Structures are given as structure tokens and as C-alpha cells.
Amino acid sequence: MSLENELAPVEIDLSGLKLGREEVLHDYRVAYESRQASIVGRKEVFSGKAKFGIFGDGKEIAQLALSKVFRKGDWRSGYYRDQTIMLALGEVTLQQYFAQLYAHADLEHEPHTGGRLMNVHYATRSLNPDGSWKPITQQFNSAADVSCTGAQMPRLVGLAWASKLYRNNPELAGFTDFSISGNEIAFGTIGNGSTAEGQFFEAINAAGVLQIPMIVSIWDDEYAISVTNAYQTTKGDIYKVLEGFKRDANDNGFELFQVDGHDYPALVKTYQQAEKICREQHVPVLIHVHNLTQPLGHSSSGSHERYKSRERLDWELQFDCIRTTREWILGQGVATEEEIAQIEKECEANVKTARDKAWKEFREWLKEDLETASRLIGECIPHSLRSAEIEALKKDYDGLLNPIRSDALSASRRAYSLLFQDDNSQKSALKAFIDKVAEACEGRYSSHLHSESEWAALKVEEVKAIYSDTSPIVDGKEVLRTCFDEMLARDPRVIAFGEDVGDIGDVNQAFAGLQDKYGVLRVTDTGIRECTIMGQGIGTALRGLRPIAEIQYLDYMLYALQILSDDLACLHYRTKGGQKSPLIVRTRGHRLEGVWHSGSPMSMMMGCLRGMYLLVPRNFVQASGMYNTMLKSDDPAIIVEPLNGYRLKETMPDNIAGMCVPLGIPEVIKEGTDITLVTYGSMCRIVMDAAERLSAFGISSEVIDVQTLMPFDVNSRILESVKKTNRVIFADEDVPGGASAYMLENVLDKQNAFQWLDSAPRCISAKAHRPAYSSDGDYFSKPSSDDVFEKVFEVMSEVYPDKFSAA
Ligand SMILES: Cc1ncc(C[n+]2csc(CCOP(=O)(O)OP(=O)(O)O)c2C)c(N)n1
Numbered sequence: 059m060s061l062e063n064e065l066a067p068v069e070i071d072l073s074g075l076k077l078g079r080e081e082v083l084h085d086y087r088v089a090y091e092s093r094q095a096s097i098v099g100r101k102e103v104f105s106g107k108a109k110f111g112i113f114g115d116g117k118e119i120a121q122l123a124l125s126k127v128f129r130k131g132d133w134r135s136g137y138y139r140d141q142t143i144m145l146a147l148g149e150v151t152l153q154q155y156f157a158q159l160y161a162h163a164d165l166e167h168e169p170h171t172g173g174r175l176m177n178v179h180y181a182t183r184s185l186n187p188d189g190s191w192k193p194i195t196q197q198f199n200s201a202a203d204v205s206c207t208g209a210q211m212p213r214l215v216g217l218a219w220a221s222k223l224y225r226n227n228p229e230l231a232g233f234t235d236f237s238i239s240g241n242e243i244a245f246g247t248i249g250n251g252s253t254a255e256g257q258f259f260e261a262i263n264a265a266g267v268l269q270i271p272m273i274v275s276i277w278d279d280e281y282a283i284s285v286t287n288a289y290q291t292t293k294g295d296i297y298k299v300l301e302g303f304k305r306d307a308n309d310n311g312f313e314l315f316q317v318d319g320h321d322y323p324a325l326v327k328t329y330q331q332a333e334k335i336c337r338e339q340h341v342p343v344l345i346h347v348h349n350l351t352q353p354l355g356h357s358s359s360g361s362h363e364r365y366k367s368r369e370r371l372d373w374e375l376q377f378d379c380i381r382t383t384r385e386w387i388l389g390q391g392v393a394t395e396e397e398i399a400q401i402e403k404e405c406e407a408n409v410k411t412a413r414d415k416a417w418k419e420f421r422e423w424l425k426e427d428l429e430t431a432s433r434l435i436g437e438c439i440p441h442s443l444r445s446a447e448i449e450a451l452k453k454d455y456d457g458l459l460n461p462i463r464s465d466a467l468s469a470s471r472r473a474y475s476l477l478f479q480d481d482n483s484q485k486s487a488l489k490a491f492i493d494k495v496a497e498a499c500e501g502r503y504s505s506h507l508h509s510e511s512e513w514a515a516l517k518v519e520e521v522k523a524i525y526s527d528t529s530p531i532v533d534g535k536e537v538l539r540t541c542f543d544e545m546l547a548r549d550p551r552v553i554a555f556g557e558d559v560g561d562i563g564d565v566n567q568a569f570a571g572l573q574d575k576y577g578v579l580r581v582t583d584t585g586i587r588e589c590t591i592m593g594q595g596i597g598t599a600l601r602g603l604r605p606i607a608e609i610q611y612l613d614y615m616l617y618a619l620q621i622l623s624d625d626l627a628c629l630h631y632r633t634k635g636g637q638k639s640p641l642i643v644r645t646r647g648h649r650l651e652g653v654w655h656s657g658s659p660m661s662m663m664m665g666c667l668r669g670m671y672l673l674v675p676r677n678f679v680q681a682s683g684m685y686n687t688m689l690k691s692d693d694p695a696i697i698v699e700p701l702n703g704y705r706l707k708e709t710m711p712d713n714i715a716g717m718c719v720p721l722g723i724p725e726v727i728k729e730g731t732d733i734t735l736v737t738y739g740s741m742c743r744i745v746m747d748a749a750e751r752l753s754a755f756g757i758s759s760e761v762i763d764v765q766t767l768m769p770f771d772v773n774s775r776i777l778e779s780v781k782k783t784n785r786v787i788f789a790d791e792d793v794p795g796g797a798s799a800y801m802l803e804n805v806l807d808k809q810n811a812f813q814w815l816d817s818a819p820r821c822i823s824a825k826a827h828r829p830a831y832s833s834d835g836d837y838f839s840k841p842s843s844d845d846v847f848e849k850v851f852e853v854m855s856e857v858y859p860d861k862f863s864a865a
């Protein structure tokens with residue numbers, strides 16, 4: 059099967075633009091209101107009512123033009139300048155705009171992020187409050203913004219690719235809540251400076267290869283904070299650089315446009331043309347909107363007068379898009395000076411009214427807690443041994459300008475700490491208040507790290523593997539291949555992709571033959587571009603598909619890690635449950651050969667992927683059960699397959715399609731009484747080998763496979779084992795202080811196991827350096843059965859020196 063589109067005609071007809079008077083004046087109104095929102099918003103920061111502000115001034119007209127061709131079902135994946143798009147689409151009201159500026163942490167007032175992201179960071183709600191999908195073809199969609207420049211690009215590829223899959227795979231035709239014939243466009247926006255990021259070029263290249271309906275707008279205002287295009291881009295001009303991507307009569311590629319950001323009719327024409335090509339033919343389009351300005355400077359931190367010349371500042375005034383559009387309207391006779399002035403007056407009033415309402419409601423929302431804190435602290439004063447200190451504290455608190463909830467809670471907690479010698483009802487009342495506010499804020503600021511829906515991975519119940527006399531014994535890869543085959547068969551939304559996944563069925567052949575069986579749209583190869591492979595996964599999962607996206611070796615996870623961390627892992631959290639992307643990332647790791655095929659950097663992932671689950675199967679039966687579990691759930695996860703296990707024999711369960719491994723439930727793979735050995739993944743075999751040898755010396759080890767590092771042992775099963783053995787070793791092949799230390803911290807600190815220990819707990823890990831090549835390299839870099847044996851023996855000889863000291 060071919061992935062290529064038929065070549066589309068390349069001539070573009072820009073004539074025939076028709077704009078009605080009402081439409082033009084409506085556009086001007088939206089643009090002007092947006093500009094006023096920026097101006098007033100900036101003042102809110104300087105007056106101390108908001109902490110920080112970033113605004114969309116200077117980009118209004120281009121964004122209006124874009125919003126005119128944005129249809130229900132379409133997606134935006136943009137950045138912090140796009141307020142005019144969202145205002146024009148009605149996806150943010152002026153009042154919500156200010157509520158976000160004030161960080162009003164209530165979804166009713168700030169529906170995009172519930173106060174979790176700074177202003178002009180948007181995320182429409184794809185989910186109902188119970189976590190179920192809304193019909194997202196009936197709404198305008200915006201993927202959840204991130205502040206990292208360029209990080210909107212990887213998922214943009216996936217958002218656009220989803221349309222291609224929905225259009226071309228007839229099995230998906232019924233999923234009309236997610237796509238109508240793949241007609242949806244994914245609109246990307248990016249600043250000129252951010253196009254210097256690798257993610258930009260990777261995404262552009264991927265989209266050109268995939269031929270997907272994506273329109274990328276570059277908002278080029280010449281600057282990236284203070285740094286000009288001369289420092290960012292070869293030839294100082296991104297359009298020139300991208301010309302090689304332009305399609306022609308012989309080759310697919312991009313449709314390219316370049317247009318002035320202050321030319322209203324040209325912008326409207328350009329976007330109309332772009333939309334038609336993109337939506338109908340699924341051709342990617344790039345629009346370089348240049349000659350834009352930034353009248354208020356980059357953000358509320360710092361002023362652009364510091365780095366822009368007088369000439370540049372004058373030029374920006376002259377070519378300000380609001381001003382040029384106003385002149386065009388007057389010049390065309392669309393409206394009189396008085397009519398325009400009247401519109402402007404109304405807009406200014408609207409913005410101020412919205413600001414005042416948002417502020418009033420924000421303060422109302424805080425009022426009760428702020429007043430209660432003051433009152434309860436005050437009531438403690440006459441009854442406390444430290445009344446003078448509490449009185450001073452209350453005075454400081456009452457004198458705060460625009461206090462917020464943390465001021466109330468902090469003052470209350472400090473007052474409470476001063477009451478330590480008191481015992482009275484006032485103290486109890488203050489404590490009850492502290493607990494109540496803290497609990498409410500836990501929900502406000504810390505909910506939704508993971509799914510809280512009925513499909514949450516933690517709620518997927520175990521289905522044990524069933525074996526019979528006829529269960530076949532096969533290579534591990536064959537177990538997994540059968541599992542994937544069944545997944546693809548039972549759910550048309552499942553897609554699998556990555557380097558070498560398609561034609562040869564991955565480098566270890568767990569998808570062997572499955573492209574032939576299910577087609578190139580479902581099991582497919584990608585270029586070598588880990589970051590946008592993840593983006594394909596994130597974007598397609600945002601649109602209701604069930605991707606399994608592969609990173610060929612765990613050692614290449616670093617290329618993917620940034621986007622998994624900044625986008626996927628915090629998606630559900632930063633939208634406060636408004637969006638989900640249940641991507642399953644598949645990779646293989648732990649030990650095989652050499653520096654880049656033997657890594658086990660678990661702590662690297664655990665450090666930055668909270669919000670995802672990290673599953674570490676010891677074999678392919680367990681791996682299959684984990685894939686089945688994740689497919690039933692709506693949480694994202696990484697599954698690290700044991701790289702050296704594909705050719706080892708395993709008995710395939712009769713219910714390979716149905717068995718589910720529950721998350722956070724360790725498995726005791728060998729019972730014992732003297733010492734608990736906690737491990738996972740490829741180390742299970744090594745620890746088991748050592749445990750067998752230790753038995754010959756009369757040492758009985760209990761071996762526990764944690765199975766999932768995140769979540770970790772949710773029912774404290776390891777504690778139960780330690781209560782019995784009173785000794786514990788954590789063994790893995792991450793760096794020293796890595797996941798072994800994480801396991802130790804969980805068991806000793808969180809599970810409180812220290813009180814049951816009769817011997818010091820130990821960790822066994824790999825060496826700090828990366829693993830050297832070949833079998834000797836492995837032996838001297840990674841923990842071996844000998845290392846485990848000796849460490850256990852050492853612990854036991856401390857306990858029973860007479861019995862074991864000879865080792
Ligand atoms: C990965 C990353 N590096 C640096 C920054 C700091 N930063 C924020 S905005 C910005 C400039 C972006 O300029 P440009 O892409 O031209 O967009 P503009 O703000 O001009 O619209 C920088 C360097 C960041 N947010 N993310």
C-alpha cells in the first residue's frame with residue numbers, strides 16, 4: 059500500500075475574495091477587543107493584581123484570518139500568542155481571559171486549566187467531568203498549551219495524522235464523535251524564533267512525508283524576546299529555508315505561503331486558500347506570516363525598548379496590524395471614522411467590564427477563607443500564652459494587599475504553631491479550618507495527575523493467565539505477537555508504529571506479519587524521529603485512537619523524554635481532567651550489548667514522567683497482560699520489555715487476549731523466609747538464579763517482582779514480606795541511587811518497613827558508568843547473579859557469622 063497522495067494542482071488563485079461590511083466590522087471588533095485585553099491585562103500585572111502576563115498583541119489580524127477557516131472538529135496546537143484565535147472562536151470569553159490572568163483556580167471561571175497554567179495557555183475540554191469523551195467533532199478543539207517553545211509541534215503531527223487515518227480506514231467511519239471522514243485540520247502556530255528548535259524541523263519533515271492535513275502558521279515578528287532572526291535562522295528567513303519543502307508537479311511536499319501580518323485582505327485570502335487545499339486534499343500547508351509586531355514587548359517581564367532600535371519601534375507603530383486594518387477599513391469606505399471610534403469605545407468598555415467582573419468574582423471566591431482565617435486567628439489571641447505574637451501575625455496578615463488563599467493558610471498555620479502550649483476550642487477551630495482549606499486545595503492544585511475516570515488503569519482488574527495441557531511453549535516474541543494480533547483484531551482504534559515496526563514487524567518481530575494482515579494504516583513504519591513518533595502517539599490518542607508508539611531501544615528514550623514530560627505526562631493534570639491521551643509507549647531495554655543497547659535508566663524516566671505509568675515486565679506473558687490492561691484504561695504508560703528475553707521460551711496462556719496484569723501489584727515469584735529480594739524486569743532471572751544458589755547454602759530468599767515502578771506496590775505487599783524476613787535488598791540495573799533507591803524509599807519511608815528490619819537494607823545497582831560492550835562489559839558493568847549472591851551472603855553472615863563467614 060502507498061502512503062502517498064495523488065499530486066494536487068499547485069497553482070493558487072487568490073482572487074475572488076468577498077467580505078461583507080458586517081463581517082469586516084465584526085473582525086475589527088474582535089481584534090480591537092483582543093488588543094485592549096492585552097493592554098489592560100498588562101496593567102493588571104503592573105498594579106499587582108496578577109503575577110505575570112504574556113499577551114497576543116501584534117498578531118491579532120492574522121489570527122482572525124485563521125479563525126475564519128477553523129471549523130468544528132478542527133484542532134489548534136499553538137502557543138501563548140493565540141488569544142485572538144480563541145476569542146474569535148468564542149473558546150475564551152473576555153471574563154475568562156482575565157480569570158486566567160488572576161489564576162482563578164476554578165473550572166467554572168477558568169475552564170481551560172482551572173488556574174494551573176499561566177495566562178494565554180489554552181486547552182479546550184474534550185472530556186466530561188466523569189472523564190468520558192465529549193463528541194469533539196462538535197466543538198472547536200485546542201490541545202493543551204505548553205510554555206516550552208516548539209513543543210506544540212510533535213503532537214501537531216499526530217493531530218493531523220489522525221485525520222488521515224480516519225479518512226482512509228473504513229473501519230473508523232463509525233467514530234463520528236472523533237472525526238467526520240477525516241475532514242479535520244490541525245492548525246499549528248509557532249513563533250519565528252521557535253522555528254530554530256529541532257522539534258519544528260522534525261515535525262515539518264514528518265508532515266511532509268506523511269502528507270497530512272496540517273496548517274502551520276509562523277508568527278514572525280523578527281524577534282524571540284531580544285534575539286533577532288539573524289541569530290535564529292539560516293539566511294535570517296525561515297521562508298527561504300523552507301522553500302525546499304515546497305511541493306511541485308513531481309513531488310509531494312508542502313504548500314507554502316508568505317503573507318504580511320498587517321494585510322487583512324491578503325491574510326483572509328491566504329487562509330481561505332490554505333484551508334481548501336489542506337482540508338480537501340490532505341496536503342500540509344505552511345504560512346509564513348511576516349512583518350508582525352509586538353507592541354507591548356515580549357511579556358510583563360522586561361521592556362522591548364531595551365533591545366529594539368528607535369527605527370524598529372517606529373516601524374512597529376506604523377505597521378501595527380490594528381492600525382493598518384483600521385486604515386484599510388476607512389480607505390475602502392467600509393465604515394466612517396465615527397463608526398470605528400464607536401466600535402473602539404464599546405470594545406474598551408467591554409474589556410474593562412470583563413476585567414472588573416473577573417476580579418470581583420475572583421475576590422469573592424477567596425473572601426470566605428480570607429475572612430475566616432483572620433477571624434479564627436483573632437479568636438485565638440485572648441486564649442493563648444503567646445497572644446502578643448499571634449496578634450502581630452494577625453496584624454501583618456490583615457495588612458496584606460490583595461491576599462490570596464495561601465496567605466490565609468500560611469498565617470493560620472503559623473498562628474497554630476504558636477498555640478502549641480494551648481488547649482482550647484479556639485485552637486481546635488483553627489486546626490479544623492486549616493485541614494479543610496488544605497484538603498480543598500489538594501483538589502484544586504493536585505488532582506488529576508492520573509485518570510480519575512472509571513477507565514483509570516488502577517481500576518482495571520486482574521485476569522490471571524490460564525494454562526492447559528495444550529498451552530504451547532514458544533519464544534517470548536511469539537507470545538507478544540499473538541497479544542498484539544488480538545489487540546488489533548478486537549479494536550479498530552489500535553494502531554502501532556515506530557522505526558521498523560511496519561514492514562518487518564519491529565526489530566524483534568513482535569508485529570511480524572501484522573502489517574500484511576491489518577494494513578499500512580494500522581501497523582506502520584516511521585522515520586527515525588523519536589520525538590515526533592511520540593507526537594504521533596499523543597496527537598492520535600487526543601483524537602480517540604489507541605496508539606502503541608515504539609521507541610526502538612530504551613537508550614533512545616532521551617530523544618522522546620522531553621515531549622513525554624512536557625506534554626503527555628502532565629496533560630491530564632494541567633487541564634484538570636479536560637483532556638486525555640492514553641498513549642502506550644512501547645520500548646525494550648535493560649541489558650543486551652554495549653552503551654546504547656543496555657541501558658536501564660528508570661530513574662531518568664521516573665524523575666520526569668509523573669502522570670504516566672512505568673511498567674517493567676520480566677517476560678512476555680507479563681508484558682502481554684500489561685498491554686491488555688493499558689488498552690482497557692485511559693491512562694498513558696511506558697512498557698519496557700526485557701530486551702534479552704524475546705527468544706526465551708515461555709508458555710503462552712490460553713487467554714492471552716484477555717489476561718490483565720494489575721498495576722501496582724508486585725508478584726512473589728519465589729517464597730522464602732530469610733531475606734526479601736525486590737527487583738523487576740530482566741533482573742528477575744538473575745536474582746532468581748542467585749536465590750537458587752543461595753538455597754543450596756541454606757539461605758531462603760523471597761523474590762518479589764514489583765512489575766510496575768509507577769505505581770509502586772499500592773497495597774504494601776513488600777512490607778508484608780519484610781515483616782516475615784526482617785531483611786531486604788533492592789536490586790536493579792539502573793544507576794546507583796536510581797530506581798533501587800526509589801524502591802528503598804518507598805518501602806522504608808512510605809511503607810514504614812524500617813521498624814521491621816533486623817539488618818541494614820541494601821541496594822544492588824549497575825555501575826555509575828554506562829555498560830561496556832560484550833559479555834565481559836556486561837558482567838563488570840551490570841549486577842550479576844554472583845553480585846546478588848555475595849551481597850545476600852554478606853547480609854546473612856552479619857547475622858549468623860558462625861554459619862556464613864566462610865564465603
Ligand atoms: C524550550 C524553551 N526555551 C526557552 C524558552 C524561553 N522563551 C520563552 S518565549 C521565547 C522566545 C520565543 O520567541 P518566538 O518563537 O519568536 O515567539 P514570540 O514570543 O516572539 O511570539 C523564549 C526564548 C522557552 N519558553 N522554552
Ligand SMILES: [Mg+2]
Nearest residue numbers: 249250281282
Ligand atoms: Mg517572535
